[in-house]
Amino acid sequence: MDKYICIHGHFYQPPRENPWLEDIELQDSASPYHDWDERINAECYEPNTASRILDGEGWIKKIVNNYSKISFNLGPTLLSWMETNAPEVYRAIIAADEESRRRFSGHGSALAQAYNHMIMPLANTRDKITQVVWGIKDFELRFGRRPEGMWLPETAVDMETLTILAEHGIRFTILAPWQARRVRPLGDEHWQEVHGGIDTTMPYQVRLPETDRTINVFFYHGEVARAVAFERLLNNGERFARRLLSIFDEGRNAPQLVNIATDGETYGHHHRHGDMALAYALDFIESNKLARLTNYGEFLEKHPPTHEVEINNNTSWSCAHGVERWRTNCGCNTGMHPGWSQAWRAPLRDALNWLRNTLAPKFEEKGRQFLKDPWAARNDYITVILDRSPENVDRFFAKHALRPLDQKDKVTVLKLLELQRHAMLMFTSCGWFFDEISGIETVQVIKYAGRVIQLAEELFGFSPEGQFLERLAQAKSNIPEHRDGAHIYEKFVKPAMVDLLKVGGHYALCSLYETYDQHSRIYCYDVYREDCHNRRAGTARLEVGKARITSQITQEEMLIDYGAFTLGNHNVSGGVRVYRNEEGYEQMVRELTAAFDRADFNEVIRLIDQHFEGTTYTLRQLFRDKQRVVLDIILESTLAEVAEDYRRIYDVHAPLMRFLKDLNIPQPRALQAAAEFVLNTSLRQAFARDELDLDHIKALLNEAEMSGVSLDGEVLGYVLERNLKEMAEKLLAHPDDRTFIEHLNGVIGLVSSLPFEVNLWQVQNAYYRLVQSVYPAYQEKGRRGNEEANTWLDLFNSLGDKLKVRR
Numbered sequence: 001m002d003k004y005i006c007i008h009g010h011f012y013q014p015p016r017e018n019p020w021l022e023d024i025e026l027q028d029s030a031s032p033y034h035d036w037d038e039r040i041n042a043e044c045y046e047p048n049t050a051s052r053i054l055d056g057e058g059w060i061k062k063i064v065n066n067y068s069k070i071s072f073n074l075g076p077t078l079l080s081w082m083e084t085n086a087p088e089v090y091r092a093i094i095a096a097d098e099e100s101r102r103r104f105s106g107h108g109s110a111l112a113q114a115y116n117h118m119i120m121p122l123a124n125t126r127d128k129i130t131q132v133v134w135g136i137k138d139f140e141l142r143f144g145r146r147p148e149g150m151w152l153p154e155t156a157v158d159m160e161t162l163t164i165l166a167e168h169g170i171r172f173t174i175l176a177p178w179q180a181r182r183v184r185p186l187g188d189e190h191w192q193e194v195h196g197g198i199d200t201t202m203p204y205q206v207r208l209p210e211t212d213r214t215i216n217v218f219f220y221h222g223e224v225a226r227a228v229a230f231e232r233l234l235n236n237g238e239r240f241a242r243r244l245l246s247i248f249d250e251g252r253n254a255p256q257l258v259n260i261a262t263d264g265e266t267y268g269h270h271h272r273h274g275d276m277a278l279a280y281a282l283d284f285i286e287s288n289k290l291a292r293l294t295n296y297g298e299f300l301e302k303h304p305p306t307h308e309v310e311i312n313n314n315t316s317w318s319c320a321h322g323v324e325r326w327r328t329n330c331g332c333n334t335g336m337h338p339g340w341s342q343a344w345r346a347p348l349r350d351a352l353n354w355l356r357n358t359l360a361p362k363f364e365e366k367g368r369q370f371l372k373d374p375w376a377a378r379n380d381y382i383t384v385i386l387d388r389s390p391e392n393v394d395r396f397f398a399k400h401a402l403r404p405l406d407q408k409d410k411v412t413v414l415k416l417l418e419l420q421r422h423a424m425l426m427f428t429s430c431g432w433f434f435d436e437i438s439g440i441e442t443v444q445v446i447k448y449a450g451r452v453i454q455l456a457e458e459l460f461g462f463s464p465e466g467q468f469l470e471r472l473a474q475a476k477s478n479i480p481e482h483r484d485g486a487h488i489y490e491k492f493v494k495p496a497m498v499d500l501l502k503v504g505g506h507y508a509l510c511s512l513y514e515t516y517d518q519h520s521r522i523y524c525y526d527v528y529r530e531d532c533h534n535r536r537a538g539t540a541r542l543e544v545g546k547a548r549i550t551s552q553i554t555q556e557e558m559l560i561d562y563g564a565f566t567l568g569n570h571n572v573s574g575g576v577r578v579y580r581n582e583e584g585y586e587q588m589v590r591e592l593t594a595a596f597d598r599a600d601f602n603e604v605i606r607l608i609d610q611h612f613e614g615t616t617y618t619l620r621q622l623f624r625d626k627q628r629v630v631l632d633i634i635l636e637s638t639l640a641e642v643a644e645d646y647r648r649i650y651d652v653h654a655p656l657m658r659f660l661k662d663l664n665i666p667q668p669r670a671l672q673a674a675a676e677f678v679l680n681t682s683l684r685q686a687f688a689r690d691e692l693d694l695d696h697i698k699a700l701l702n703e704a705e706m707s708g709v710s711l712d713g714e715v716l717g718y719v720l721e722r723n724l725k726e727m728a729e730k731l732l733a734h735p736d737d738r739t740f741i742e743h744l745n746g747v748i749g750l751v752s753s754l755p756f757e758v759n760l761w762q763v764q765n766a767y768y769r770l771v772q773s774v775y776p777a778y779q780e781k782g783r784r785g786n787e788e789a790n791t792w793l794d795l796f797n798s799l800g801d802k803l804k805v806r807r
Contacts, residue, residue, distance in 0.1 A: 002255035002256070002292070002303075003245075003248055003255075003256055003290070003291035003292065004256065004291060004293075004294045004299055005245075005257075005258045005259070005291045005292070005293055005294070006070070006257060006258070006259040006293070006294050006295055006299065007070045007071065007244075007260055007261075007278070008071040008072065008073075008111075008259065008260065008261040008262075009070055009073075009261075009262065009263070009266070009267060010072075010073055010151055010261060010262070010264055011072060011073065011074045011075070011263075011264030011265065012073075012074070012078055012117060012263070013036070013040060013077075013081075014117070014430035014441050014444065015425060015444065016035060016037060016440075016444065017077075017081075018447070018496060018498075018523075018623075019425070019447050019448050019451040020496065020498035021498060021523035021524060021623065022523060022553065023524070024037060024081070025624040025625055026624045026625050026628060032714060032715050033718075037078070037085070038085065038086075040265060040269045041085075041086050043268050043269045043272075044264065044265050044267060044269040044274075044275070045082065045086070045089050045264075046086065046088075046761075047268045047275040047276075048065075048066040048067060048264075048267055049065050049066075049088075049092035049093065049096070050065065050092075050761070050765045050768075051063065051064055051065075051276055052276050052279065052764075053279050053280055053283050054276070054280070055806065058804065059804045059805065059806050060804055060805045061806045062279075062283065063764070063765060063768045064279050064282075064283070065092060065095070065099070066096075066267070066275060066279055067092070067093055067096030067097070067100075067109070068096040068097075068109070069103070069109075069286075069293055070109060070278070071109045071111065071259075071295045071296055072109060072111070073111040074093065074110075074113070074264075075113050076116070076138040077117075079093075083142075093110075094142065094143060096109070096110075097109060097110040097143050103293075104294060104297070105298045105301065105302075107148065107295055107297030107301065108145060108148075108295075108297070109295040109297075110139070110147070111149040111150060111151050111174075112135045112138075112139035112149070112150045112151070112170070113135050113150060113151045113153070114131040114132060114150065114151070114152055114153055115130070115131045115132075115134035115135045116131070116134075116424060116425050116428050117153040117154075117429050118131055118153060118427045118429065119153060119154060119316070119323055119326045119427070119429050119432075120153065120157065120158065121156050121157065121160075121314045121323050122156075122323055122349070122427075123427065125160065125164075126360075126375060127424055127427070128160065128161055129164055130378055130424065131424070132164050132165060132170070133168065133379045134379075134382040135150060136169075136170075137382045137383065137386075138386065141386050146169060147170065148171045148300075149170060149171060149172045149297065150165055150173055151174065152173055152175075154316040154317060154319070154323075154326075155173075155174065155175050155176055155261075155315075155316055155317040156314075156315070156323050156326075157173070157175060157179060157313070157314075157316070158313045159209060159311070162206055162208060163208045163209070163215075165215055166208055166211075166213040166214065167211075167213065170215065171215070171216055171297070172215065172216040172296055172297075172300060173217060173218075174217070174220060174261050174296070175219050175311065175317075176219065176222060176315075176316075176317040177197055177198050177200055177219045177220070177222045178197075178312070179219070179311055179315045179316075179317075180194045180198040180219055180310075180311060180312070181193070181311055181312045182194055182309070182310050183204065183307050183310075184307065185306060185307055185308075186205065191310070197222075198219050198309070200218075200219045200222075200257075201247070201249070201257050201258060201259075202255075202256070202257065202303070202305070202306065202307065203257075203296075203299070203303070203304070203305045204217050204218075204219070204305050204308065205217075205307070205308050206308070206310070206311060207308060216300055217311070218296055220259050220260050220261040221258065221259065221260050224243055224247065224260050225260040225262050227243065228240070228260060228262050229263065232271070234273075234277040235271075235277070236277065237277040237279070237281045237284065238280065238281070240277050240280075240281040241280070241281035241282075241284040244258050244260070244285070245258075245290055245291060248291070255299075259296075261317075318332070319332045320332060325345075326345065326349070326429060326432040326433070327346060328345055328346050329341060329342045329343040329346070330342075333434075333435045334434055334435050336435060337435045337436070337478065340436065340478040341476075341478060343475075343476065344475035344476055344477065344484075344485065345432050347472065347475040347485065348431070348432070348437065348442070348445075348446075348472070348475045349432070351449075351471035351472045351474075351485070352426050352427060352445070352449060354467070354468070355423070355453070355464060355468050356423050356426075356427075358464055358467075359419065359423065359456055359460075362456070362459075363416055363419060363420060366459060366460070367416050369402075370402060370405060370409055371401060371402060372400055373400070377396075377400040377413075378417060378420050380396065380400065381417045381421065383396060384396050384414075384417070385421070388552055388553070393410075393414075393555070397410060401413070407555070411554055411556045412459065414553070414554040414555055415455050415458060415459055415556070416455075416459060418553060418554060419452055422448045422449075422451040422455070423448075425445070425448040426445045426446070426448035426449045427445070428441075428444070428445055430442075430444070431444065431446075435478070437475050437478075437482070437484075437485055437488060438482040438488050438492075443488060443493070446472075446485065446489055446493050447493050447496060449468065450494070450496070451497075453465045454497060454499075469486040469489060470486075472484070472486045472489060473485060473486035473487075500549045500556065500557070501560065501576055501577075501578070502621065503522055503525045503527070503549050504527075504547065504549050504558070504560040504562055504576040505562070505574060505575075505576045505615070505621055506617075506621070506622055506623055507520075507522060507547060507549070507562070508543065508562035508563065508564040508574045508575070508576050508617070509564050509572055509617055509621075509622055509630070510622070510626055511532075511534075511543040511564060512543050512564050512565075512566050512574075513630050513633050516529060517529075522623075523623070524551065524553050525549055525551055525552065526549070526550045526552060527548070527549055527550075528547060528550070529545060529546075529547045530546050530548060530559075531545050531546045531585075532544075532545035533589055533593055535593060537596070537599060538568070539566075539568025539569075540565075540566065540599075540601060541565070541568070542564070542565050542592060542593065542596040542604065543562075543563070543565075544561075544563040544564075544588065544589050544592050544593065545561065546559065546560060546561040546562070546579055546585055547559075547560060547562070548560075560577065560578060560579055561576070561577060561579050561585045561588065562577075562612075563575050563592050563608050563611065563612065565592075565596070565601070565604050565605065567601060571618075572618055573604075573605050573618065574608070574616065574617045575608045575609070575611060575612020575616045575617065576612060577611070577612050588607075588611045591607050591611075592604060592607050592608070592611075595607055619631070643678075643681060646673075646674045646677045646678050647674075647678050649670075649674040650671075650675050650678045650679075654675070654703075656671070657672075657675060658706050661708045667708065672708075672709075675704075675709045676709050679700060679703060679707070679709050679711070683697065683700050683704075683711065683716055684715065684716060684719055686700060687719045687720040687723060688722075688723065689723075690726075692743075692750075694746050694747065694750055698750065701753075705755075711755060713756025713757065714756075716756065717756055717757060717759070720751070721759050721762070724751075724760065724762055725762040727762075727763060728762040728763045728765065728766035731763070731766045731770070732766045732770070735770050735774045736792070738791060738792055738795055741795045741796060741799060742795055744763070744799060745795060745799050745802065748760065748763065748799065748802040748803060752802060764803050764805055767799065767800060767805050770796075771805065771807050775796065775807060778792055778796070779793065
């Protein structure tokens with residue numbers, strides 16, 4: 001009997017980008033990381049590129065890229081984030097697909113995904129087609145090949161979706177076992193109803209109605225997938241492997257495929273070190289020749305379907321009621337808020353459907369003024385999303401425009417297509433999955449709707465906002481203060497909206513605190529400064545000038561003039577307006593600079609209000625990341641004073657605190673707070689330095705222990721890990737530097753003694769790579785009696801012992 005095993009990981013994160021900035025803003029809930037994508041990348045996506053396999057003593061014997069041995073898909077919006085923000089992880093994932101082709105008879109393990117995780121059975125036909133086309137084209141650009149399979153979000157399926165997949169060259173998809181309705185051998189006329197569960201060890205063929213096409217379906221093993229996701233099966237890698245092997249029917253001679261599918265985040269984010277359990281299980285199976293690892297494409301080529309299946313339409317893997325979780329109060333929820341209602345789901349979908357359907361004919365009507373086929377252009381717009389260079393945008397217009405377009409017309413077309421992009425993003429499944437309409441995932445899809453409404457106002461000269469909010473008001477929140485969807489829109493979406501003037505306001509205020517070059521980038525906007533005048537008087541600052549703001553997304557641009565003023569505290573006044581003429585601009589500059597030079601600061605504020613009436617800004621309007629940076633600058637002197645006060649208190653009373661600790665007498669809270677602040681701050685600063693002063697750090701740690709101070713392990717570990725990453729890069733760049741290896745030995749020795757956990761992942765990876773590449777040459781030199789080589793080997797082996805990496 002041929003035994004095959006395939007594990008599929010669906011790696012995906014909800015889009016978190018601000019729709020107006022095309023970037024993720026600071027998310028405090030992910031601290032100490034900048035945002036949740038960064039945090040989950042550190043906990044899951046990155047570890048799976050270099051997962052540890054440990055021996056019986058807990059030492060690292062292998063480091064493997066899990067992606068090369070499993071089947072996987074990554075959501076296109078996640079890959080887009082990763083390409084920019086985690087390029088090493090991105091490259092490792094692309095490389096894993098290349099390696100899988102070598103392992104699995106030319107079949108890559110990566111699958112495409114319907115573009116932005118829309119529930120396909122609830123989408124209209126046009127959106128289904130675009131989701132598939134965009135998913136395929138995104139995949140082709142990144143992986144350099146056509147995808148064989150496509151992951152359907154939440155495995156939600158209907159026959160129309162399968163037909164569209166087949167029409168676009170997709171050979172297979174993956175479904176849950178309960179999504180099968182009935183089966184029969186190919187060529188047989190008699191169907192057998194699936195009651196007790198379908199045989200998941202073979203692929204099936206689906207005949208598509210009104211066409212001679214077919215598509216193949218794999219059904220994953222539901223019981224083991226559930227155990228992996230929810231029953232702690234990943235606590236032990238060997239137990240995981242044996243559970244997979246137990247699925248095989250030893251009484252059958254036919255080839256069998258044991259396959260499971262779960263969220264990829266199971267392997268590291270949901271279950272800490274789950275990546276290691278996965279790596280160990282795969283290695284255990286492979287090294288003991290208990291089964292052959294494969295992927296779906298290879299198995300399908302070697303063992304084509306022998307049976308046909310009919311699916312249950314409008315079903316998914318995460319809703320017992322089909323696809324109702326994304327449109328009704330069906331009872332499916334996270335279980336975290338007993339008594340909460342999800343009745344808001346239906347009016348939310350109704351409002352978004354109404355918005356999409358109302359604007360679709362207007363898009364088509366206006367689009368036909370410029371484009372040969374507006375819907376074909378939408379399908380091809382993914383090529384612009386993936387490459388917004390002027391040259392590529394021009395190629396897009398050359399292909400789709402009815403005639404040569406001037407710049408104004410190009411802006412209009414790009415806005416039309418952006419409207420359509422956001423009209424699909426607003427149906428991202430995560431908006432309905434959780435318990436409450438005010439949750440960040442649902443607010444996110446409403447923000448996409450806000451962007452659609454803004455573009456509609458600019459393009460069509462009317463606002464659908466009023467009627468949209470009437471519908472959204474029917475979506476009631478479980479939290480009284482949030483009331484309903486319309487209130488949430490006003491509270492969270494309207495303040496997040498951005499236009500070119502607001503970008504200009506951000507630029508004006510930030511110019512008080514940092515020096516901009518003539519050309520600068522603010523998220524997806526280019527700012528070209530054309531004139532600038534600044535004044536300084538102590539902590540007081542004035543900045544006036546004019547600049548051209550250009551959107552990289554729509555190519556829309558605006559010339560503005562601006563003024564901004566601060567006395568050095570958090571009270572900042574700024575204004576921006578559309579540039580009118582040079583005379584008005586020069587008058588504004590003269591009046592503001594003259595008032596500032598006279599130190600008549602009240603007059604400066606009055607003039608800003610006068611010249612920029614209705615378009616004034618304060619720190620509250622800054623984009624979130626820069627707001628935090630500016631406030632840190634403003635707070636710097638204040639915090640320095642507070643820190644000095646705390647240090648003075650601690651220095652004076654540290655002996656008393658030790659005496660109290662020695663007598664087991666509780667420390668006064670005021671003294672304890674001073675000690676915790678001083679020592680944690682000092683350690684954080686010490687861990688952040690380019691050259692770690694080990695003696696100084698040891699002294700601080702001893703002082704903390706003597707004073708009974710609790711250390712902030714999460715923050716201190718995060719800071720130290722960032723420094724260790726740089727050390728790992730230096731080790732790879734300069735492996736012959738014995739002085740540095742000796743220093744690194746000391747650092748790792750210190751880390752092992754810390755009272756909190758520090759992830760040595762990056763240094764271990766670098767060390768393991770050197771074991772494969774540099775170490776053998778030094779061993780050979782050492783055998784020949786080279787003293788320098790033997791000195792290096794002693795240091796390198798000592799470092800490996802501290803890192804617990806076998807050589």
